[in-house]
Amino acid sequence: MVSGLLLTPILQHIVLAYTALFVSIALGIPLAILALYSRPLQKIVMTLANLMQAVPTLAVVAIVVPLIGIGFWPAIVAIILRALLPIIKNTWIGLSSVDPVLIASAEGIGLSEWEIIRYVRLPNAYPAIFAGVKFAAILANSVAILTAMIGSGGLGSLVFEGLAGVNMMKMLSGALPAIGIALFLDASFSWMERRLLPRSGQSGLE
Amino acid sequence: MTLKRPFDRIETIDIHGVRKRFGETVAVDGISLDIRGGELLILIGGSGSGKTTTLRMINRLIDPDEGTIAINGIDTQTIDGIVLRKNIGYVIQQIGLFPHMTIRENIGLLPTIEGWSREEIDSRVAELLILVHLPPDQFMDRYPKELSGGQQQRVGLARALVMNPPLLLMDEPFGALDPLLRRQLQDEFIGIKEDIGKTIVFVTHDINEAFRLGDRIAIMHEGQIVQLGTPRDLILNPADKMVSDLVGSDRLFGHIASLTVSDMMVPASPIISGEMEVQSAIGVMVQSGSKIAVVRNRASSFSVLLLSTLLQMRDEVKTVLEATDPPFFLSMDASLLSALEEMKAASVSLGLVMKDGEPAGLLLPDDLITRLV
Numbered sequence A: 001m002v003s004g005l006l007l008t009p010i011l012q013h014i015v016l017a018y019t020a021l022f023v024s025i026a027l028g029i030p031l032a033i034l035a036l037y038s039r040p041l042q043k044i045v046m047t048l049a050n051l052m053q054a055v056p057t058l059a060v061v062a063i064v065v066p067l068i069g070i071g072f073w074p075a076i077v078a079i080i081l082r083a084l085l086p087i088i089k090n091t092w093i094g095l096s097s098v099d100p101v102l103i104a105s106a107e108g109i110g111l112s113e114w115e116i117i118r119y120v121r122l123p124n125a126y127p128a129i130f131a132g133v134k135f136a137a138i139l140a141n142s143v144a145i146l147t148a149m150i151g152s153g154g155l156g157s158l159v160f161e162g163l164a165g166v167n168m169m170k171m172l173s174g175a176l177p178a179i180g181i182a183l184f185l186d187a188s189f190s191w192m193e194r195r196l197l198p199r200s201g202q203s204g205l206e
Numbered sequence B: 001m002t003l004k005r006p007f008d009r010i011e012t013i014d015i016h017g018v019r020k021r022f023g024e025t026v027a028v029d030g031i032s033l034d035i036r037g038g039e040l041l042i043l044i045g046g047s048g049s050g051k052t053t054t055l056r057m058i059n060r061l062i063d064p065d066e067g068t069i070a071i072n073g074i075d076t077q078t079i080d081g082i083v084l085r086k087n088i089g090y091v092i093q094q095i096g097l098f099p100h101m102t103i104r105e106n107i108g109l110l111p112t113i114e115g116w117s118r119e120e121i122d123s124r125v126a127e128l129l130i131l132v133h134l135p136p137d138q139f140m141d142r143y144p145k146e147l148s149g150g151q152q153q154r155v156g157l158a159r160a161l162v163m164n165p166p167l168l169l170m171d172e173p174f175g176a177l178d179p180l181l182r183r184q185l186q187d188e189f190i191g192i193k194e195d196i197g198k199t200i201v202f203v204t205h206d207i208n209e210a211f212r213l214g215d216r217i218a219i220m221h222e223g224q225i226v227q228l229g230t231p232r233d234l235i236l237n238p239a240d241k242m243v244s245d246l247v248g249s250d251r252l253f254g255h256i257a258s259l260t261v262s263d264m265m266v267p268a269s270p271i272i273s274g275e276m277e278v279q280s281a282i283g284v285m286v287q288s289g290s291k292i293a294v295v296r297n298r299a300s301s302f303s304v305l306l307l308s309t310l311l312q313m314r315d316e317v318k319t320v321l322e323a324t325d326p327p328f329f330l331s332m333d334a335s336l337l338s339a340l341e342e343m344k345a346a347s348v349s350l351g352l353v354m355k356d357g358e359p360a361g362l363l364l365p366d367d368l369i370t371r372l373v
């Protein structure tokens, strides 16, 4: 009976969270690669990443309003601000923590900087990048609830209206799908990880 | 200069007045060195003597502060470092196989980047695995973790050879292996070296390895080359105490002093007639696996014949006699040391040992030194 009513907020929520997540990935991974080759950029990115970790999510959402107002796009910006940094940080850590012997050997056989990223650094960083993206996805999902406060629409609206009107049904009809989506996101990323990550021979099997 | 392949073969590598410092440390202190195409040159010396730095300046992983390095007369500074390195094989002690790639992918990485087809890559990888004594069907799809240290080092060599580079740089490739395995890989490597016919610069700590593998040996100390020469030069004429300690001249001399020519000669066979047809002489020598034959002339005098000379001159001469060299005679019970000195003074590299007017054996100083160490 509620399913028809729910469809629009669910879709809104998904569009909100996923758009922000994909923009974060598209910005975050290249930024992390650039940070590898620019000391100043690396400093800025890491400082910001640590700072943002400490700022409460609510504060991030709140700070967007005086800067760019309310509605869908400000909400997207708020989610990106939260989701971007775990991606950058994890990607950077993954890329920069590759065994120096592998980098030396790649340089020695004549790989260019880009080929080293493509064939050595990125594959070795995949697990860390995936962990970052997964974490960012969960963050995006929960921030997308909060952004209802600044007019993004979506499942958060149901939650907040339910809370305000002490309407348990309404609140749950917002919260439960959000939880479902979170679980689905997590499961699908785990599945993708298993599919994409090459067997590295570390399993000890076979 | 952005040629795909800056050179197909090595004529010379001229290292001239090269200096490199890292902060306060002078790693390489003005070395000059001419490496000849096709030779295996050893760089040996104590820890921190500048061997790795020298090697890495050849493929421009490091650029010298002063001096020049030219390959076939072309200053390497005019060649893009990446292009240069793709054309020079490089093997290191830590091997550095990529753990996330199979053996096939590790060896096939450069061909993949160069856009070879899957079939071309597979057949090249298989060919190289066979060369380094690893059955392709067993090893192609394994990961480096699933290989022993010696097997990984073989794959490292195969990877370095994949683009068929005319020059190979090897930095203590067998340094991490236990002595028995090291010896085995050296033996295999000697065979591979013959097959591939490349110019090789090889860094080692191990003087026995240097003697076994090297055509010439450069001894480094504190960033300088103390002496450069064949194993024989270094043992017989060490430049200073450091060199004689390193090559163990005393130990060897002590040993050599007690030997006679007969102790170290090799059998003189085959013995053929001076009137033998060139073709059949080649046949006899190839069949007996001998690069040197003793030739008996009519007047029961003797001369020596090198297979290489015979092959070169086979169209110009009728009988083998015309291709022979006059022998340098030695007697069986002469002291080995004085025989070697006489041979050195006469600059001959082959002695014919006689007993009762008949050839009894051959003395080959170069081969002898590798047998002694």
Ligand SMILES: Nc1ncnc2c1ncn2[C@@H]1O[C@H](COP(=O)(O)OP(=O)(O)OP(=O)(O)O)[C@@H](O)[C@H]1O
Residues within 6 Å of the ligand: B022, B023, B025, B026, B027, B028, B045, B046, B047, B048, B049, B050, B051, B052, B053, B054, B205
């Ligand atoms: N990248 C670097 N930065 C600073 N110092 C360096 C660097 N590379 C080499 N050195 C120094 O230069 C000197 C020569 O080093 P090099 O690696 O060439 O020696 P090596 O003969 O290869 O020694 P080993 O046998 O221990 O490998 C050493 O004192 C070393 O500490």
Ligand SMILES: [Mg+2]
Residues within 6 Å of the ligand: B051, B052, B053, B171
């Ligand atoms: Mg070294």
